[in-house]
Amino acid sequence: MNYLLPFLSVLLGYGIALFVAPDNKKNLKLLLAFSGAFLLALTVFHLLPAAYAAANPSIGLFIMLGILIQIVLEVASKGAEHGHVHGHDSISQIPWLLFLSLCIHALLEGVPVSQHPTLALGIAIHHLPIAIILATFFRKGNLNQTALFVFMMGFALMTPLGTFLGGSAPFITQYSAQITAVVIGILFHISSTIIFESSEGHKFNIAKISMIVLGIALAYLL
Numbered sequence: 228m229n230y231l232l233p234f235l236s237v238l239l240g241y242g243i244a245l246f247v248a249p250d251n252k253k254n255l256k257l258l259l260a261f262s263g264a265f266l267l268a269l270t271v272f273h274l275l276p277a278a279y280a281a282a283n284p285s286i287g288l289f290i291m292l293g294i295l296i297q298i299v300l301e302v303a304s305k306g307a308e309h310g311h312v313h314g315h316d317s318i319s320q321i322p323w324l325l326f327l328s329l330c331i332h333a334l335l336e337g338v339p340v341s342q343h344p345t346l347a348l349g350i351a352i353h354h355l356p357i358a359i360i361l362a363t364f365f366r367k368g369n370l371n372q373t374a375l376f377v378f379m380m381g382f383a384l385m386t387p388l389g390t391f392l393g394g395s396a397p398f399i400t401q402y403s404a405q406i407t408a409v410v411i412g413i414l415f416h417i418s419s420t421i422i423f424e425s426s427e428g429h430k431f432n433i434a435k436i437s438m439i440v441l442g443i444a445l446a447y448l449l
Contacts, residue, residue, distance in 0.1 A: 229340050229347045230387040233333075236351035237383035240358025244366060249359060250362045258356045260435045264442030265423030269349040270414045272446055274339060278411055281404040293412020297332070304328035306420075318341060318368035321378050330385045332413065337389020337408040338399060345449045350386055353417075358382070 243249060278286050301323045333354070367377050380420045384410065392399050394428060422439060 229344050229390055232347045232351040233337065233340075233354055233386035233390075236355045237358040237379060240355045241362045241379040241383075244359050244362030247366030248366075249363070254354055255360065257434055257438050259421050261438040261442045262353045262356055263418045264439040265446050266349045266353045266414055266442075267418035267445040269346060269449070270411055270418065273343055273345055273449075274407060274411050274414070277343065277406050278404060283404055283408075286404065286408045289408035290412040293414075294416045294423075294443035296335075296409065297413045297416040300328045300332055304332070307357070316369040319364060321370070321374045324398065326378055326381065329382055332386035332417075333382060334389040335406075335410055335413060336393075337386035338390075338393035338403075339410050340386070340390040341394030342403060342407070347390070348449070349446070351417045354382075354386070356442070 228426065233379075249255065276292075305325070307325060307329060329416075336346075336350050340350070362375065363377060365378065370378075394400070
């Protein structure tokens with residue numbers, strides 16, 4: 228399930244965008260708010276204590292490095308990791324810079340899953356609305372269906388690949404604490420951005436607060 232959940236969530240989002248074609252942005256923003264709160268709470272409740280339990284004095288530096296890495300990745304992705312996509316009305320080919328940025332992000336997210344299986348669910352919930360938004364954006368931009376499939380499949384495979392490498396690659400397992408700390412920084416940045424940007428005008432409302440509370444409660448119970 229550690230491999231399947233993140234993979235299937237992207238395929239599910241892709242399918243929803245193709246066959247349901249959701250246009251209700253409000254519902255997507257609520258789903259984003261839930262996923263951001265759930266991912267942030269999982270990071271605080273599970274990943275962060277384990278990282279500091281390793282008693283490595285440089286853990287904090289690696290967390291901050293993760294935040295900086297995500298900021299750099301977003302220069303290329305334009306914020307697609309938290310539901311923002313920008314571009315022209317017509318898209319003739321795969322935006323490779325966006326694709327590369329998303330793949331690096333998803334690959335890094337998968338590395339700690341081998342040691343923290345509950346994170347697989349958090350990443351799956353996080354990737355579902357992102358996949359819906361990306362596939363909808365490319366579909367409306369008339370991107371070739373084959374190119375769209377290649378983009379979504381590549382994105383879907385990156386987190387399982389990261390999980391595989393996190394449990395088997397000697398270099399990664401040797402520095403798993405540091406890499407996990409980098410991922411914590413990435414998740415901090417992504418999840419907090421999602422929470423604060425998932426409503427128009429950065430205003431909180433009852434529905435959004437309810438989804439955030441639900442995400443936190445679910446993560447606490449895992």
